[in-house]
Amino acid sequence: MDGKPGVVVTGVSGRMGQMLVREVAGDARLRLAGALERAGHDWVGRDVGAAMGGADLGVAVRDDPAAVIAGADAVIDFTAPDATLGFAAEAARAGAVHVIGTTGLSEAQIAELAGAAETCVQVRAGNMSLGVNLLVGLTRRVAAALGEGWDIEIVEAHHNRKVDAPSGTALMLGDAAAAGRGVTLSDVADRGRDGMTGARAPGAIGFAAIRGGDIVGEHDVIFAGPGERVVLRHVATDRAIFARGALAAALWGQGRPPGQYDMHDVLGL
Numbered sequence: 001m002d003g004k005p006g007v008v009v010t011g012v013s014g015r016m017g018q019m020l021v022r023e024v025a026g027d028a029r030l031r032l033a034g035a036l037e038r039a040g041h042d043w044v045g046r047d048v049g050a051a052m053g054g055a056d057l058g059v060a061v062r063d064d065p066a067a068v069i070a071g072a073d074a075v076i077d078f079t080a081p082d083a084t085l086g087f088a089a090e091a092a093r094a095g096a097v098h099v100i101g102t103t104g105l106s107e108a109q110i111a112e113l114a115g116a117a118e119t120c121v122q123v124r125a126g127n128m129s130l131g132v133n134l135l136v137g138l139t140r141r142v143a144a145a146l147g148e149g150w151d152i153e154i155v156e157a158h159h160n161r162k163v164d165a166p167s168g169t170a171l172m173l174g175d176a177a178a179a180g181r182g183v184t185l186s187d188v189a190d191r192g193r194d195g196m197t198g199a200r201a202p203g204a205i206g207f208a209a210i211r212g213g214d215i216v217g218e219h220d221v222i223f224a225g226p227g228e229r230v231v232l233r234h235v236a237t238d239r240a241i242f243a244r245g246a247l248a249a250a251l252w253g254q255g256r257p258p259g260q261y262d263m264h265d266v267l268g269l
């Protein structure tokens, strides 16, 4: 229309959806081209700006992804696993950049996404912030430098509405720690302890999840060695950090060859 990439935001009434609508609408490099919510949601049919309690943005909330995504240049999607698989198929049909922030996907669902990425750019990350993506690199390096005598535990804390655990970020950090040690996370992950668990398995990477209040997102990677500990920490205090990463990914993906990418590609880390 005006040369700016047109962006569809999915799940617009959600915590991230609203943040993304605000960021896209306020970004001179992008155009808000569509707003999606699930069928039956009471925002469907309303102007998205007004539904968010602000001024009209001239974009109605709709529940027909195929039609809305058909003409889009990018789809920014922070929703739920099943919904994301559907949006992936539509983004693939449209050749639109699909930025996926949704977490909690199963291994099978992640494998399914690969098919869609044959015809479009797909950028997926459990955390789109610069700080966490830097922490991923640091975690890998520290894990590689410290031997198995150092136990690795990942502790994450989020708000009381979060539905998946461990968080996508915790799993990214776990993958990085495992890669640093030259092992596969699924072989060493310890994702829940309760009762007579026995002693910690040597080489395990443990996860613990705290849920409460309005915590935006906090992650510690603890390396516990004999007589000392190294703790790498990221604290998110504003969801805008995730939205800005997603916008950067939507722009970065324009004109790139189809395939699967992550925020390390986008940020050049």
Ligand SMILES: NC(=O)C1=CN([C@@H]2O[C@H](COP(=O)(O)OP(=O)(O)OC[C@H]3O[C@@H](n4cnc5c(N)ncnc54)[C@H](O)[C@@H]3O)[C@@H](O)[C@H]2O)C=CC1
Residues within 6 Å of the ligand: 010, 011, 012, 013, 014, 015, 016, 017, 036, 037, 038, 039, 041, 078, 079, 080, 083, 100, 101, 102, 103, 104, 125, 126, 127, 128, 129, 168, 242
């Ligand atoms: N990768 C990252 O940097 C980040 C990822 N997230 C992830 O994003 C996801 C969403 O988080 P929140 O916004 O806090 O959740 P939320 O529950 O506030 O929002 C999800 C929204 O998706 C909508 N939705 C569900 N199914 C849909 C469908 N079929 N079509 C259209 N809309 C649909 C819901 O109605 C809701 O409005 C979660 O998986 C979360 O872990 C959250 C923050 C940062």
Ligand SMILES: O=C(O)C1=N[C@H](C(=O)O)C[C@H](O)C1
Residues within 6 Å of the ligand: 103, 126, 127, 158, 159, 162, 166, 167, 168, 169, 170, 216, 217, 218
């Ligand atoms: O659900 C959230 O809120 C968040 N989800 C992501 C995750 O699962 O790691 C990213 C961030 O921590 C916020």
